[in-house]
Amino acid sequence: MAENYSAAALLLLGGLSIATAQAQQKMPVLADRPVKNDSPTLVQLRGAKSSYALSEANKALREQLQLATNDQLLRTKTSADALGYVHEKYQQYYRGIKVEHGDYTVHAKQGQIESLSGRLTRIEKLEVQPALAEAAALQRALSFVGARQYMWQDANEEALLQEQQQNPAATYKPKGELVILGVGENEEKPVLAWKFNVYAKAPVSRAYLYVDAHSGEVVFKDDIIKHAAATGNFATAYSGTRSLATDSYNGSYRLREATRGNGIETYNCKKGNSYTSAVDFTDADNNWTAAEYNNANFDNAAGDAHFGAQATYDYWKNIFGRNSYDGAGAKIRSYVHFDDTPGDGKGFENAYWNGSVMTYGDGGTRFRPLTALDVCAHEIGHAICEKTANLTYSYESGAMNEGFSDIWGACVEQYNAARYGLTKNTWLIGEDIDKQQAALRSMSDPKAMGQPAFYKGQYWYAGTLDNGGVHTNSGVLNHWFYILTQGKSGTNEGGNSYSVTGVGIIDAAKIAFRTEDVYLTSSSNYAAARTYSIQAATDLFGAGSAQVIATTNAWYAVGVGAAYSGGGTTTPPPTTVAYCTSKGNDVAYEWIDYVKLGSIARTSGKDGGYYDGTALSTSIAAGSSQTISFSAGFASSAYTENWDVYIDYNQDGDFSDAGENVVGGSSSSSSTLSATFTVPTSAKTGKTRLRIVMSDNSATTSCGTYGYGETEDYSVNITGGTLAADNTGVASLTGATTLDAKAPTRQVSIYPNPATDHVAIALPDNGTVAGVEVMDIRGAKLAVPYTGKGELNVSTLAKGVYILSISDGQKTFHQRFVKE
Template identity: 65%
Template sequence: MLGTLAATTASAQDAARIQSKVLGDDNQPVLVQFNAEGKKALQGLSGDQVLRQQLGLGNADQMVQRTAETDQLGFTHQKFAQYYQGIRVEHADYTVHSKAGAVESISGDFEKIQGLNTTPSLSVAVALDRAVAHVGARKYMWQTNDADAASFRPTGELVVVRDARVENGPLVLAWKFNIYAAAPISRAYVYVDARTGAVVLQDNIIKHAAATGTFATAYSGTRTIADGTTSGGYFLREGTTRGLGIETYNCRKSNSYTSAVDFIDADNNWTAAEYNNTNFDNVAGDAHVGAQATYDYWKNVHGRNSYDNAGAKIKSYVHFDDVPGGAGYENAYWDGVRMTYGDGATRFRPLTALDVCGHEIGHAVCEKTANLTYANESGAMNEGLSDIWGASIEAYAVASLGFTSGGVKAKSTWLIGEEIDKQQAALRSMSDPKSLGQPAYYKGQYWAATTSSPSNANDQGGVHTNSGVLNHWYYILAVGKSGTNEGGGVYSVTGVGIDAAAKITFRMESVYMTASTTYAQARTYAIQAATDLYGAGSAQVTAVTNAWFAVGVGAAAGGGTTPPTSTTYCTIKGTSQSYEWIDLVSLGSISRTSSKDAGYYNGTALSTSIAAGSSQTISFSAGFTSTAYTEYWKVYIDYNKNGVFTDAGELVVSGSSSSAGTLTGTFTVPTTARSGSTVLRVLMSDNSATSSCGTFSYGEAEDYTVNITGGAALTGGIASLTGGDSTPLGNELARTLEIYPNPATDVVRMVLPGNAEATSVVVTDVRGARVTNVAFANGTLQISSLAKGMYTLSVSDGQKVFHQRFVKQ
């Protein structure tokens, strides 16, 4: 198959300031790290200015700061929410990471939007009817007799969201509703297309542990509890010793929270004789001490004050039944406000287990940090993170708080829900996921198909199944493991211990992850988190990387056993980089920009997966000192994994160009290429005769790892590469007025085309009337005195007049 070489634009100047850049599936950056030159260039810029520059924001794009926190390592993390024409872009958030006033990196998810119509044609009332019909409950919380019922009536918010009905679906304007159903119980954000009325996404707020129920119930023996006094004796309400308090209530086998009552004991000696009864009243103590232990874990291990880091009160309700007086509710959940526990029935014992409590409050932590969308890969990691916290909290409580096993089964750190499960060993196993029907390898055995229509029927795209990959990664990272994975890769991981593993994982979740994070991005973020905590090249970074390789996500550290250690590749190196070098290689999740690498770069620690029989596009570009010379490009893949690139079909791209822009080459992976990890070699030389081995005069070579899936042996042909030149980025001036932030509260900053100076500035309101109570100086418009609303800004450079709308909030 013939390849194509297309020259696009790239900025050599920007590339020289970037240490590394990782692109997501949409070709937008998910992590950008800056070198010393880049940090210097960004000095003095505000966080939103950094994002505007680095993400190439247009006039309709705004980044609005949500939070700014400084962590124990001295990093300040400014988190921004993306808006388009003043409308929130759901799940699109970006963070600027700084230290000592210098921007170290940026990370997150940015949606590139162009020409989206932001005027709804569907009223909010009609959209709500569509959302309620989609949920299809018998009764909703606002229809109950609870005192706070009215507070649950949904109000619509206009947002931009990705249509989840198709993979990588389009961005649409949608009405967002928080729908809380009372019978059967559910709570979710439901998104209704504001033009067609179709439900394009459901993101569950109540995150059940399984289709038939949630995680475990644990009896922890006799525990010392913190509670409070009342007129009738003592009740399960701790004051403000732990944040704003820990409280536990009795739903009395009903589905009403407002009619729930306190458990009261006369002498504060809650004995088994009193509470180990047919009503399972002793589980109230499990819920209470479980919440206390969970709070203590987050506070003492991670320095976090409750799930929201602001001391939020933790409320637990036991003896809940969605059908009052029914057979027993086989579930437990966090609904965004409180913990709810059923008493179980045929499958489960009462669901107040310690690891269940830690798991469910883990969802609350995720909601306040990464806020991972509860579907497909992001939903699987939402569940996996909660399992990780459930296991970690159980281990912490046993080791540090003296918890014992008081129920039918003993506590086991790496089993989830082991004490509540009546039918099998546990709900899930982190040490051996496949023993309970979960995958231990990314898209391997037991992997549940992701879906464009996530629902409870398909477990929201396998969230409780595919979480096994993250669970097993965490187990391997903490404990260590050696073996051969399902891709045929030999791995050996030295465990870092559960404490270090937890700190790395929480930094990955709280600092770097965003709502739409994928498994591949989680690997990038985990490695970065370990680097932040323990340093580049540390044993912890190596363990994190190799643990991901073990579960089929990316390559081993430094190439490791990818390819296997028995395969040795010939050396290759360019002698001189005085005039030209490789400054970009991008294929799938591999995306690296660089300056000179002394003739060779070993990038085998970076990897991507390519399927046998698939068509692939690789991007690359040359950096030049001054003159752009004709360079000869060759891309090789060792399809049969025999250590050489000279077999038929292994030269996959070949061609020449004198472009400084980004070039692309296309090739088809042979259907008989061998499955597993192998080497991708990219070569750029001024000599067309340069081969895949040895030294050559001018240019560079770089090696990376590709993981071939669905293959067997070797066949295939050569793809050639042709193409042309294009204008390098930076030579073309913007032709529109840029204003930011938008929406704004106090000031609006503006940049005219070509950085021209403004000669006049006029602000008009929605009636077209000129506004006089604003002041303009040095590119900044003071708007603090304006009333809230939309305005039009007209700016002249003396020759042309430019118009932009902005929102004062």
């Protein structure tokens, strides 16, 4: 789509506004990640030969994700669900600094880990000492926002916040957090950044701003209030005469609810922009009639907001057993008659969740007051997302943030229309508020409202406005949910025919919410949503169930992934097997310099940690004995290296099956090494992958990145194999090798640890210590000189945890110690 993006296409429902190009152009957004991820999205361990207990979660994460020395995953949350699963969420840290959008979840049942899901940011070398002070970074952030007034500058707003949080020290004034953030077109360049939560009062906005801690540039903005600061058009909806929860106060009644969670409260901002100046809507006899409230001031919008919050709470409680948006009974506060620029006569055509409360404007030229039932449910849906997947409001993750809110708007509307006998259109979003067209969006026919119904198809927005088209590209998720619920047959924009049998809105909602709550992470994209929703359907209804088939084929219908291979109506085209990444991070000191197997014979220098030699191939016969030769090149000293050779005998795209690790051992020799293995008769005939991994770490496996060393891939053509296409078994192998047993990972010894005055340092193989640097837990270097002779004076250090960076003149080793 061209960059002259129409204003009407930018109608927001999370906030609801029309963005301007001028407002949007200065806002950096995270681009979608490449299809080839830097870590596995989902690791399934069911039926694996080596299972992990939940108590071994850290071990499972470290081994399966091949965490580097500087990487940490720290547990942040544990929850259990009705299916008997326990979910432990982990946050990534690099050298003690939090990595934004780097999070993984461990899923276990009956004490055994079944799968891991999430995304890890691979960071090789990054300076974690900021060059820009927090105060200076905050000024850069405030200059970027350019607001006339901020919330912490209003004493009344500060007092209200302190009262609400029951904390006299509470403040809106931003406190900087040092984090690592991936930026650039594909998030390939992690930067150290100061993160601030900046809440502006005039004009209203609230967002997390990330300031590069070295350059001072604002590199990313993640909206908390899901709208762009601009003008727009929205409206209110009516749901007939409803019974609303109120309470009696000072001789009248007000819109207060005490039985749902910690309460539902609805306030009147009186066409102003102050929450502290808001007052209660009151009625003398608790009979809130149209004669009193259907007036020029649109006071009947208060009843819609209160009913919308009440109806949304009931849906989540009755369908999912969830107590309010956070699952812990959080109070739902709604503010009606809000106007960000009082007195300008334009009205406020927006509605949004601001991270704390629901805010509704009265609309204007195009729209009525913005308190329709599906709009209320949509806004509270953003609060649900914040407390679950917390999808970043940018590009595909932002589109899914919007899409899930539309899904919950449709579900809440359908559920309550049935309860109360209301006439609503489930698949139109905002149909009650739009004065100029049928609705803001259509889930059944997105293209009718200018949204894509097919991934990167017609109407897909590829520009940078609207945070990367979050309110346009959400149409793909919306249409997937509609097809999953209702079913549909036809030919999609990719020219592929599809046929989906709908599962109904209850089952579809269960699949969608488990995807959002259990599996999705902040930076997930559409491909991840497909993977996770299929897994969610499998968890809920079983492998091969009608729901799993429908989930898969509904994604196929909207252009994300292949059709269901066992039950879909369309056979997907053949696909190339994709192997996991394996790469050494440092080849300065050692690398693979020779490989020979059959007609493959290659001598080489450094290849940057990985060499793709799959264009080179040799034939090996099933049942034959083969000898493979290889050697390491060293810059100077010869280190002990661990060698592994893998062959994917059953051609399933991994090296984890029995017998596929055909060679394993270690050697400190720079001479040519050899090993003999036997090709099993049950190997599958055809071309497959040969992988050779040389690493100084004995824990290195066939996947992931590691410290020192190199991986090389080649092809072998197996002849005479007997493995059937659907047989995943491989015969166990026996083989001889001239290699030694695998050497343990070479580590520095530091003692005593904890220490009080001095620590002694011993390098592997009795190497000579050439230099030592001391860093605090943040990675900041400290002035502790090394005097030599393998001993370090630490008496001047304060009590705490430190990291030693120790060099032998070539390699650098890192070891943690505690000063008492």
